[in-house]
Amino acid sequence: MSENRLAAETSPYLIQHKDNPVHWWPWGPEAFAQAKASGKPILLSVGYAACHWCHVMAHESFEDRDVAAVMNELFVNIKVDREERPDVDQIYMGALQQLGEQGGWPLTMFLTPEGAPFWGGTYFPKTAKYGRPGFTDVLFQVSRAYGESPDKVAHNTDAILTRLQAAARPAGKTVLALADLDKAAGQIAGLFDRAHGGLRGAPKFPQSGLLELLWRAGTRTGDEHLKAVTAFTLNRMCEGGIYDHLGGGFSRYSVDEMWLVPHFEKMLYDNAQLLELLALAYAETGDELFLTRARETVGWLKREMLTPEGAFAASLDADSEGHEGKFYVWTAEEIVSVLGRADAEEFAAFYDVSDEGNWEGSIILNRTKFGDVSMVEEARLGALKAKLQAAREKRVRPGLDDKVLADWNGLMIAALARAGALLDEPEWVELAARAFRAVTHLMVKDGVLGHSYRAGKLLLPGLASDLAAMARAGIALHEATGDADALEAATAFVETLERDHLDPETGAYFLTSAAADALVVRPFSTLDEALPNYNAVAADALIRLAVLTGRDDLRSRGDRIIAALSGDAAQNPLAHASLLNVLDTRLRLAEIVAVGPARATFADAALRLPFLDRVVVRAGDAAALPAGSLARARAESAPPEGAAFVCVAERCSLPVTDPEDLAGVIRDMRG
Incomplete structure (x- = not known):
């Protein structure tokens, strides 16, 4: 050997x-x-x-x-x-x-x-x-x-x-309220770069959890400045070199403060989190740039990241032929050779193309300096980009890490299901459903979810991050499609979390399973990293599952995690955005229950509302709702053709008979 x-x-x-x-x-x-x-x-x-x-x-x-x-x-x-x-x-x-x-x-x-x-x-x-x-x-x-x-x-x-x-021991418990979230959002917004977006300084990372926190706070308080900070940051990223303007998708981070020079690796998890934000931003602002980037990113995902089974690969390398970024950068001469002189000059005006280049003598395509681009111009540029993309495909490609990671796939599946339902992109929802089936088929053995799969080899048992993210995925799919199997799988994943990962001292979860080989310490974390913290993802899944299943014990588990991590979040909100976002969900979640023959119409309307703070439940009639459902008694009064009911903070509305009224009813219920 x-x-x-x-x-x-x-x-x-x-x-x-x-x-x-x-x-x-x-x-x-x-x-x-x-x-x-x-x-x-x-x-x-x-x-x-x-x-x-x-x-x-x-x-x-x-x-x-x-x-x-x-x-x-x-x-x-x-x-x-x-x-x-x-x-x-x-x-x-x-x-x-x-x-x-x-x-x-x-x-x-x-x-x-x-x-x-x-x-x-x-x-x-x-x-x-x-x-x-x-x-x-x-x-x-x-x-x-x-x-x-x-x-x-x-x-x-x-x-x-x-x-x-x-x-690994969380700080003491504290009680956080919406006022604390508002204060944290204001402080964090003050740390953002007013010229370029993102947290001030370099390098710059997407920080999707913080952007979501500001977006939620803007929604909650009506402070449009907070949403504007998020939208501006997304705009700068969408126009910067961190975005692949030919192939779609975002790189891991920018080494400079302008989002110009990326570290060229592309990770599945970054693009999952950014896809959700782009969908929310487009639905709110109508800015076509966000929709375009979302569609291009899904196009990249389908073209370059799908495994034969329908799951998603982990990442694309930064290097090719031994050089960082070689696959992605250009010279002015290369662009002329593909587009011809006249079209190259037009393209150069938009994409920062010059003979001297903008990075080590080469050109990173970006539009950070151009300003707004009209849809007519976008269409014209799209044809030119397609030519350059075709030429780029002939280069030596960066390495693809094609292993399937359950937690990263869970984040992307949820993003596709949520964004697809919100933006009426059914193909995205089907892409999510196919990936969910692939992961549950390839990576569940004897009822145990694994962490990594490649070439027929499954690494077991999975981590708390895998179970939490796949529960999130199952919930998102169930909401988007009504698929009962996805809901059942999500429930099974959180039950495994409770059985194999519970830390009885804190009530939160260890990263590793009790069935895993022992390490020198058992990992436990409350912090966000590039991925949202797994305890926060688990708490969010439990709170949403409690609504979908009518099980108060699941909500209690979510509350237990929030309480366990609240001390750390209060001391360091910048590193605990995901936990603060879950608290917002817990305190403001709207349960939208669609019942009767017209339930599909009401559910579709509900799915067009922002997914951060709502859960959509479908039922043929009141009796089909879970026994513990808050809306069950109300639903008995539904008219024969069907209706929707909105429940917020233990209170339920009268029947909503016009789907267009849902947003207003939710707003009124929240006060």
Whole structure:
């Protein structure tokens, strides 16, 4: 057997490293047994397929035989795909931060043979530069410290693990109200860049949870400024280089404050969250730019991210042919060669095209400086973009990480179902339904949802993030279509959360299942990262399921999570937007119940209302509603042809007989 043991793995990231001269092990008991038998410490390297600096460190060090020889002599080397094992990544990223270091990828951590972290960093150059020590120097120094100073190593590991365990305990509970949400929104809005949108400074990330928080606050308070902050940020992103103006879809982040220069990787989860925001913004403002970008992003999703089974792949790499962004950037000469001189000049006026370029001598297509573009101009530009897109397709493509992640798919399925229903795009809803069927078919084994699937290999058991996001997806699909199977699956997912992930001390959920292999600490988080926090997603699903099923015990679970995380959210609202958004849902959720022969008409009208703070329930008659439904008694008075009832804060309306009146009734019910 080769001493590099990654060839049998299915993760595209691990397979990228299968030919390294490093004696890599995948994460697992065999690697730890080897470390214990050899007495060597562990070098843990965590990254992901679309990570640019991961590729740089791989080329500089992991592909270098001399560096690899040092690694092999001094350490047992473990390579981890953070997307496949976010639980492992969360623990050791937290350990790095406890050491006072800023996190990032690649993550390079040094562990005892038992898995306890004692030192680490992120990217290390092969030789000292950028103010960072050279990697081989680090290897020798860490190995020497491990062998000669065991007491110091033990002290480090004890201190780090103690702090990790303390960090995993939420702060004390507090009671948050809508006034607290309004205050937080005002403070956060003040942190936004008035010139370019997004949080001030660079790099700039989409921060979808914060944008949703401001949007909700604007809706709740009537403060149009808060919605304008969100809409302006979306506009700048839609016109910036972070958006792929030819192929659709958003990159992970912008390295500058103008959204011009992206880090070119495209992640499924970013595009899911942004699709929801674009749909909400278009429905409210009627700005065609938001609808266009939403449609183009779904077009990218269908064209480039669909797996053969109908699920969605994880990400597209930033690099191609060894260079970041090479697939996406242009020269003025290349554009002329495709479009011809006259059309190229017209195109250049809109898309910041110049002979000198706008990034390292190349051109990142963007419209940050142009201003409004009319629909007539958009149509003309669309034909030119199609020509450039066809030419770009002949280039060497960035790598596709085609593993299917349940949590990322859950976010995209929910986004497609919600946005598709809101904007009357039935194809999007069907795309969501197909992906939901694919995930539940491929990734549920003996009733247990897995986390990652690729090439017939399923990683079990799944994480709390998987169960929460797929519950969210099932709820969104059920609302959009009335599919009872989707609702049943969502309910099963939250029951598994309660059984296998509950932290009895807090009432919230651990990331890992009780059935999973033990780690040095059991991961628990309240913070939003690039994805909304899984506890917040779970709470939102439970609150909505309580309405759909009539089960008050599910609502109580959601309340329990909100209470557990409220102290942390009060102390740091910037990092807890998802939890604050769930609290808004809990306090303002409108239950719209459509009953009788005309229920489809009423349900369709309800689905055209913003999805953040409403749930749509369908029933043939009052008796078909769940026994615990708030509207059941009211629905008995429905006229023979059918009606809708709106329930807010334990109160239900009289029958609504005109679907066009629903929005007004909800507004009146909320006061």
